[in-house]
Amino acid sequence: MRPDALAQEVAKRLAPVLPEAAGLDVDAIAALLAPPPKPELGDFAFPCFRLAKALRNAPPKIAIELAAALADAGDDALIAEATPAGPYLNLRLHPHEAARHLLAPWARGELPEHPRSDQKIMIEYSQPNTHKGFHVGHMRNLCLGDSLVRLLRATGHEVIAANYLGDVGTHVAKCLWGLEALVDEEPPEQGRGEWLGQIYAKAAIQLEDWETAAKAGDEAAAASYAAARERMSVILRGIETRDPTYYELWQRTRQWSLDAFEEIYEWTQVEFDRVFYESEVDEPGLKIVDEFLEKGVFIESRGAIGIENPEIKHMPFFMLRKSDGTGLYATKDLALARMKFEEFGIDRSIYVVDARQSDHFKQVFLTLKKMGFAQAELCEHVGYEMVELPDGAMSSRKGNVILFRALREQLASSLEASFFHAFRGEWSDEEIDTALHQVSLGAIKYGMLARDNNQKIVFDMAKWTEVQGGDGGAALQYVSARTTSLLRKAAERGMTIDEGLLTGETATQAGTLGEIAERALMQALIGLPGSVAQAASTLRPSILCGQLYGLAKAYNRFQQECNVIHQDDPGVVQARLLLVKATQAALGWGLSLLGIPAPERM
RNA sequence: GCGCGCGUAGCUCAGCUGGAUAGAGCGUUGGCCUCCGGAGCCAAAGGCCGCAGGUUCGAAUCCUGCCGCGCGCACCA
Numbered sequence: 244m245r246p247d248a249l250a251q252e253v254a255k256r257l258a259p260v261l262p263e264a265a266g267l268d269v270d271a272i273a274a275l276l277a278p279p280p281k282p283e284l285g286d287f288a289f290p291c292f293r294l295a296k297a298l299r300n301a302p303p304k305i306a307i308e309l310a311a312a313l314a315d316a317g318d319d320a321l322i323a324e325a326t327p328a329g330p331y332l333n334l335r336l337h338p339h340e341a342a343r344h345l346l347a348p349w350a351r352g353e354l355p356e357h358p359r360s361d362q363k364i365m366i367e368y369s370q371p372n373t374h375k376g377f378h379v380g381h382m383r384n385l386c387l388g389d390s391l392v393r394l395l396r397a398t399g400h401e402v403i404a405a406n407y408l409g410d411v412g413t414h415v416a417k418c419l420w421g422l423e424a425l426v427d428e429e430p431p432e433q434g435r436g437e438w439l440g441q442i443y444a445k446a447a448i449q450l451e452d453w454e455t456a457a458k459a460g461d462e463a464a465a466a467s468y469a470a471a472r473e474r475m476s477v478i479l480r481g482i483e484t485r486d487p488t489y490y491e492l493w494q495r496t497r498q499w500s501l502d503a504f505e506e507i508y509e510w511t512q513v514e515f516d517r518v519f520y521e522s523e524v525d526e527p528g529l530k531i532v533d534e535f536l537e538k539g540v541f542i543e544s545r546g547a548i549g550i551e552n553p554e555i556k557h558m559p560f561f562m563l564r565k566s567d568g569t570g571l572y573a574t575k576d577l578a579l580a581r582m583k584f585e586e587f588g589i590d591r592s593i594y595v596v597d598a599r600q601s602d603h604f605k606q607v608f609l610t611l612k613k614m615g616f617a618q619a620e621l622c623e624h625v626g627y628e629m630v631e632l633p634d635g636a637m638s639s640r641k642g643n644v645i646l647f648r649a650l651r652e653q654l655a656s657s658l659e660a661s662f663f664h665a666f667r668g669e670w671s672d673e674e675i676d677t678a679l680h681q682v683s684l685g686a687i688k689y690g691m692l693a694r695d696n697n698q699k700i701v702f703d704m705a706k707w708t709e710v711q712g713g714d715g716g717a718a719l720q721y722v723s724a725r726t727t728s729l730l731r732k733a734a735e736r737g738m739t740i741d742e743g744l745l746t747g748e749t750a751t752q753a754g755t756l757g758e759i760a761e762r763a764l765m766q767a768l769i770g771l772p773g774s775v776a777q778a779a780s781t782l783r784p785s786i787l788c789g790q791l792y793g794l795a796k797a798y799n800r801f802q803q804e805c806n807v808i809h810q811d812d813p814g815v816v817q818a819r820l821l822l823v824k825a826t827q828a829a830l831g832w833g834l835s836l837l838g839i840p841a842p843e844r845m
Numbered sequence: 846g847c848g849c850g851c852g853u854a855g856c857u858c859a860g861c862u863g864g865a866u867a868g869a870g871c872g873u874u875g876g877c878c879u880c881c882g883g884a885g886c887c888a889a890a891g892g893c894c895g896c897a898g899g900u901u902c903g904a905a906u907c908c909u910g911c912c913g914c915g916c917g918c919a920c921c922a
Contacts, residue, residue, distance in 0.1 A: 279865080280865060280866085281865095284865085288865085290864070290865095292864065292903095295902090301902090302864090302902095328865070329864095329865060330864075330865080331864090331865065372922075409922070412921085412922065413921065413922075414921090414922070521922095544919085545919080545920085546920085547919070547920055549919080549920095555848080555918095556847060556848075557846085557847040557848050557917085557918055558847090558848080558917090558918050558919085560919060561919090562919050562920060564920085565919090565920040566920060567920080569920090571919095571920075571921080571922080572921075572922045573922095598849075598850070598916075598917090599849095599916060599917060600917085600922090601848090601849060601850090601916095601917080602848070602849075602917060602918065603917090603922095605848095605849095626849090626850090628850075628851085628915090628916090629915095629916085661884095662884075693858090693859095694857095694858075695858090695859085697849095697850055697851075698850095698851075698858075699851085699915080701857080706857095706871085709884090710884055711884040711885090713870050713871070714858090714859095714869070714870050714871090715870090717884095718884085721882090721884070724882085725881090725882060725885090728881080728882060729881055729882085732881055732882095733881075736881095781862095785859085789859060789860090789869090792859095792869080792870090793869090796869090799885060799886070800885090800886065800887090802881075802882090802885080802886090803877095803883085803885060803886040803887085804886075804887095806880065806881065807881060808880090808881045809880060809881070
């Protein structure tokens with residue numbers, strides 16, 4: 244018995260009374276069962292629209308006939324009442340019996356079951372550039388990719404979590420040029436990766452300023468700009484030809500960035516199975532260009548090499564080698580894709596990259612197809628919109644970029660000031676630090692995931708770190724902590740859940756779990772596995788966020804209206820403890836799929 | 846110009862593989878602490894679902910056309 248089996252049980256009872264002409268088996272019936280709009284109406288609703296054609300009857304009449312047929316079948320252990328309501332047949336279950344199928348498995352720590360898929364999926368995400376800063380904007384990609392990995396694994400898929408680091412290219416040259424031309428100071432002992440990113444930003448702004456001034460006729464600026472560009476191409480060539488002066492500098496500074504990324508992934512609790520580097524697909528990319536130019540798949544145009552993709556009307560020429568003979572981002576993507584196909588034998592390839600690149604990926608996938616890779620059909624781009632700040636878009640020129648370190652510190656200090664300061668002295672510093680870390684993760688990850696992928700996100704530190712009320716990660720974690728706290732208090736009074744209830748051998752006492760708040764909470768639990776499945780299949784964690792938020796709200800209402808511990812009837816205590824335990828497990832599981840830890844205490 | 850996305854309550858957003866009276870949070874107003882964490886709960890006010898057609902028994906949801914906003918469109922990544 245699994246926590247998602249209740250709908251199946253109901254469908255089994257429903258199947259015998261459905262006319263054969265309906266053509267629905269138990270699985271199909273279970274899939275149709277939906278939650279009624281209000282828990283007062285019942286625990287499941289069976290919509291009769293689809294049956295209308297097969298049965299040549301109006302949906303409301305079908306609902307009436309089904310209700311009668313169920314009544315004729317006699318008393319049922321599970322279904323207490325079937326009420327036709329327009330085109331729907333509402334089913335109310337015996338709560339104590341539903342609990343055995345729903346709550347006991349959750350409380351035992353079992354998880355919804357999914358048929359194991361033999362499909363091997365690679366999800367590529369994060370992809371930060373070395374020599375540049377890692378800021379809140381990059382967090383969206385990281386949280387999204389990580390959650391997709393977790394969701395697909397939870398729904399029975401084999402997933403390879405892949406990162407692809409941009410360790411070569413003009414941004415590296417810009418940064419290294421800035422290092423020699425604009426900086427006197429020595430690199431700091433700590434946080435060299437971030438320091439490097441700040442130099443990149445400084446260099447980019449300087450170069451842009453010179454370019455703008457040059458266009459306006461400023462000759463000194465034009466000269467400076469030309470000199471800088473010349474210098475950058477010397478640096479770039481030096482790295483390429485492995486001239487020790489430049490190659491060694493590149494390696495050393497690159498490592499600073501890699502160390503910084505390592506720290507970020509450790510803090511965010513994100514793990515990758517494979518890390519690709521742009522530097523390893525640079526040459527293979529150019530070889531692919533030669534290979535497919537020779538095969539006649541690619542063509543020359545104005546000195547550059549590329550492919551004609553007239554299918555994409557607004558951008559028919561997809562450039563793969565510049566007229567100076569060097570490759571592009573796209574060139575490397577082709578080589579990387581080939582490596583993914585051939586080295587890992589993947590069946591599905593997911594690219595988590597911001598939505599502005601959707602044209603780029605259309606081109607890449609179409610090109611791969613024309614190159615003869617059947618796997619191109621299984622490539623998909625998961626795009627997402629940008630992260631902005633309350634005062635608008637982030638830009639290093641405006642100086643309003645929130646880099647990782649500042650983000651981490653501000654999250655902690657904001658939570659400390661608004662919530663955790665009250666526990667200083669009462670809890671150990673270590674315990675508070677752990678909770679601060681966990682709740683920081685909850686705030687940032689939920690904030691990044693609760694919004695639909697194609698919706699812009701405004702990162703507002705003050706709002707996201709509110710533990711009180713509202714729809715936020717910290718608020719969900721708070722509810723989880725309440726369940727744990729309640730179970731702990733109960734245990735201190737010697738109240739634990741009977742073994743028989745957990746195993747499902749005995750049912751909860753008849754007459755328990757009938758309150759509206761209890762039913763509503765059970766309904767939220769019923770819906771969770773379906774939401775997880777939907778979030779995974781549509782690659783949209785926001786669906787799960789919504790369901791978990793509903794679950795948390797239902798629990799708050801339950802705990803408000805239904806006292807658990809101070810009850811005269813031990814049967815009521817047992818039933819409610821089971822409900823709390825199930826909620827704790829389900830909420831913890833759901834949060835884990837978002838990459839959010841469930842604090843023991845907060 | 847072409848392509849992609851967005852447009853739902855004062856603000857921020859769910860709902861979009863068509864289906865019950867379009868829902869939340871924030872804000873506003875009014876209630877609820879002898880009781881397990883009140884950092885909670887209950888209630889009220891607030892809607893031409895951008896506009897106009899079409900498909901359908903039924904449209905916020907699907908189709909077409911407009912309007913507004915954002916993003917992308919050859920040698921950046």
